[in-house]
Amino acid sequence: MVKKKRLRLIAEMARKIRAYRELKNRPQDSQRYALDYDTMTRPFTGKKLPVLAWKDVQRETRLFSLLSGMRMFGVGRLFTRKSWLDEHTEPCYWKITKVKVDYTAENMDHGKAWGILTFRGKEEPAEREVDKVMYHDWRLVPKHEEEVFKHCEPVPEPPVRYVKYPPLLRAMILAQQAKQLGVDASTIPEPSLPLKRDVLLNYEYFRSQDEKKQEGTPV
Amino acid sequence: MLRALSRCHDPVFRLLAPRSTVLVETVRGRKSRTDPKAKSKLGRIKTPPPVDPVEMVVLKERFTEYNLILRALRLEFKEQVLRKKYEDEVGSAAEERAKREAEEHRSLMAWNDAENLRLRKIREQRVQKEAEEAEMKRREAVLLRQQELENYIKEKERQIIQLQEEAKDFITLDNLDQRIEEALDNPKNYNFAIDKEGRIVKRTAFQ
Numbered sequence: 001m002v003k004k005k006r007l008r009l010i011a012e013m014a015r016k017i018r019a020y021r022e023l024k025n026r027p028q029d030s031q032r033y034a035l036d037y038d039t040m041t042r043p044f045t046g047k048k049l050p051v052l053a054w055k056d057v058q059r060e061t062r063l064f065s066l067l068s069g070m071r072m073f074g075v076g077r078l079f080t081r082k083s084w085l086d087e088h089t090e091p092c093y094w095k096i097t098k099v100k101v102d103y104t105a106e107n108m109d110h111g112k113a114w115g116i117l118t119f120r121g122k123e124e125p126a127e128r129e130v131d132k133v134m135y136h137d138w139r140l141v142p143k144h145e146e147e148v149f150k151h152c153e154p155v156p157e158p159p160v161r162y163v164k165y166p167p168l169l170r171a172m173i174l175a176q177q178a179k180q181l182g183v184d185a186s187t188i189p190e191p192s193l194p195l196k197r198d199v200l201l202n203y204e205y206f207r208s209q210d211e212k213k214q215e216g217t218p219v
Numbered sequence: 220m221l222r223a224l225s226r227c228h229d230p231v232f233r234l235l236a237p238r239s240t241v242l243v244e245t246v247r248g249r250k251s252r253t254d255p256k257a258k259s260k261l262g263r264i265k266t267p268p269p270v271d272p273v274e275m276v277v278l279k280e281r282f283t284e285y286n287l288i289l290r291a292l293r294l295e296f297k298e299q300v301l302r303k304k305y306e307d308e309v310g311s312a313a314e315e316r317a318k319r320e321a322e323e324h325r326s327l328m329a330w331n332d333a334e335n336l337r338l339r340k341i342r343e344q345r346v347q348k349e350a351e352e353a354e355m356k357r358r359e360a361v362l363l364r365q366q367e368l369e370n371y372i373k374e375k376e377r378q379i380i381q382l383q384e385e386a387k388d389f390i391t392l393d394n395l396d397q398r399i400e401e402a403l404d405n406p407k408n409y410n411f412a413i414d415k416e417g418r419i420v421k422r423t424a425f426q
Contacts, residue, residue: 051266163288193295195287201298206305 029112030105033062033134056082056136063130063138064101068108070140073099078141078149081132085139090121090152093141097127110134121152162192 031044040049040057049057060082067074074096084092094115101111113130116123141149165173170191178185199205307313390398412420 048264051264163291166292169292193288193291195291197291197294199294199298201301203305203309206302207309 028104029102029110029134033110053136060136061138062109062136063113063133064105064109064111065107066138066140067096067099067111067113068101073101074140075099077143078146080139080141080149081135081137082139083137088120090155091149092117092119092121093149094118094130096130118150121154160197161195163195165191165193 027044032042034043035041035049035057036043037058040054041047042049063079066079070077075098076096078093078095080091080093094113094117096113096115098114099111100113101108105111111133113133114127115130116127118124164170173191174185174188177188177191181188408421408423410423412423414420
């Protein structure tokens, strides 16, 4: 049998105290996300920002840099991100509902925010914590432009595209169907692959397929 | 207008597909993640390789197309596999197979029972025979023992009688004088001579 484990109570206590101290002395947001704009390093970790982000960091602002200068910290206002503006034509924005500012920040420049996201014209039902608050990417939507910005014509989803199968697979499928039907391969219509299928493959699906096959064509 | 411009001339690299199709996974060589960066790398600024926007657009299109097709194919194959599994478990052939297997099982069990019965009969007979033999042996052994006991008793009785016979010739206090006289009167000569041929000579040079 294994030798009896020694009860190291003091070590256990030390571990608990260390965990508690770590919890109590967590670095604040303002400390973690502070940035030296001359050398592009974070003083907390000493790490440098990637080169491709330097231009954005110098030009754009963080969300809380904008919020700190607004009434009520911008609750109820709309904010977009420059990357969304570049990527998507539909409007994507956060509507801020709750703000928790980091009190240790000098200019109240950091914190957490919650809001409702509208991504590519589709609004989410629930409030969520705003992601990537510390990114130098945010832009405020002025009040007089809000309606224009929000307005979007819902582009109907393009119909499902059908594509030809790869040649070997196509030959295999034709041969199999020919063997099954007992007919020459050239008479079978060309099989096409739908690029998008919303189907959940479970027993219910297969059972319904079986029933449909049994039914055959309705009279 | 501005937006379109910004999309053409300032592509956001982190959102587009990697240029090289070979995915090289980062491998930590000598250092673990907690080791600090070397002092020679203090002022190092890592610039990623430059990207040709036209090529990137083309590649992105091709990649999206490729991924769509692959995903559709994967779904097809997955459906086939699951369908096969479904057929195996709840299909039309599955019930017949189950029935056939049950039949086979029943027949095999019946055969097994018959075998067991037959072997049991053989075993019982054998056991019976062995029991009888053992019984016989036991009886014989008992007889033998009885016999030996009787022989022993007889032997002992014979010895007793022989002893009794010999006791008649014993020297007692009454015969003592008589026997002494007899012994002195008849001296016995135990000496003899023998030669190499084995001839015994009883007459010796003695009184």
